[in-house]
Amino acid sequence: MALFVDLNITNCKEVKKLQSMIEMAAHLGYSAVAINHVAEFGKKKAEIVKPIATKDLFPSPPTVQGKSTPIKILTRLTIVASDPSHCNVLRSSSPITKLYDIVAIYPDTEKLFHTVCTATDVDIICINVTEKYPFFFKRPPLRPSSHERIYAAGIFFELIYTPAIKDFTLRRNTISNALSLMEVCKGKNIIISSGAEKPLELRGPYDVATLGLPFGLSERSAKSALSTNCRAALLHGETRKTAFGITYTMKKPRDDEEEEESAEPASKKAKKE
C-alpha cells in the first residue's frame, strides 16, 4: 500500500495548534506531513526564516494510524513571487533554502508562471485556487515541449482543497480552476494537499482521493496525487542537497574528544607508512 503524504500544513506560531494538527494527520493515516513556511516577496525584501525544528515539536512523534511507524515531519518553503528576480534566491543555491526539504513557488502573474514552468529549480508550483484565475493555462505557453520538460524535470503542480471545504464560492473557483488545469496536464504531475490551518480542516486520504473526481482526475491518478507523486517531489527536493543527484555529503555530529581520539590513530598510520 502506498504511503500517504500531506505536503502542506500551514505553519503557525502556536506550537500546541501545530501539534494537534500533526496528531490529527497521524490519526487519519498520513505517513508524512510537511510544515509550510511562506516567504512573501511582494512589497519589500522578505527574509526567509529558518525552518521550525521538528525535534522541538515532539519528543516522540505520534504513530500513524494502522502502522507502527511514527509520522515523518518535513519542512517546506513557499516563495510568493511576482517578479522573475525573486527567483534568484533559488538559483544561487543559497544555504538557507538548503535547510528545507522541499521548495515551492507561488507565481502571481501569468508571465512569471510561464517562466517558472520553463526554467527554475523548484519542486512544486502552487496554483492559486481561491480566485478566478486571471489567465488560462493556455496551450501555446504550456507548449508540448515545455510541458514535457516539466514532466521530465519532475516538477509538480499543487492543488489545495481546504478553501473548497470552507466556502461555496471558493469551492466553485477551486473546481473550475482544477478542471482547467486538468485540460492541460491530463492528470499527470498533480499533487493534492490540504493547506490546513485547523485540525478540523484535514480530511482522510481516501476522502481526498475521491475529491479528485470532481477536480477532473481519474481514481487512479487522484490516488497517485496523494502518494507516489508526493514521494517523487520529496525525492526531487532531496536531490537539491546533492551534487547532480549522485553524491551526498553530510556533516557528522562529533564531540571534541572523539575527534582527538580519531586523530591519533590517523597520525600513527601516517608514520607507519
Add this chain to the structure above:
Amino acid sequence: MRFKCRYFLCELVLQDPRWRRNITAGSVSYNVREAVARLHGDFGIAACSLGLSVKYINAYTGIILLRCRKEFHQLLWTSLPFITSFGNRGQQFACFINTLHVGGTIRTCQKFLIQYNKKQLALLLKNCTNAEERDAIQASIASSLIDEEQEEFLSEEVIN
C-alpha cells in the same frame, strides 16, 4: 434481483469529543443529505436518496454506517468531505467525517470495525496516563482476545 449497495463506515470527528452523545440517526441523515444537495444539486440528492439510510450509530466512539446504492455511491462519497458542521436541534457542532472503509456488505464493515477498534485499544493503552485507565484498557483488550479465541474454538468444533 438484488439491489447492490455500498456501505460507508465513517468516523465522525468532533471538535469536542463530549458532543458525541448528541449524534442521532435522524440528524446524521439530514446533514448528509444537505451536503449532497450542496455539492450535486437536485440530481445528486434525488439519486443518492434512493437507498440512503443510516444503519448503525455508536455515540461513544462516533462511528456511523451509511448505506447507499452502488451506482451513485461516488456522489455520496465526494460530498462527505464537505461536511464541516453537524447540526442538531438548532445547535451547530464543528466536525468532519473520516471514511474508514467502504464495503459491499455490512459483514465486511463489521469485520473491519472490530479490527479497527482493537488497534484503537492498543493505541489508547500506549497513551494512557494513570493506572486505573491502564487496568480498564487491559481488561477490555483481554476480553476482546477471549472472544476471538472462543470464536475460533466454535468454528473448529463446527468443522469437526
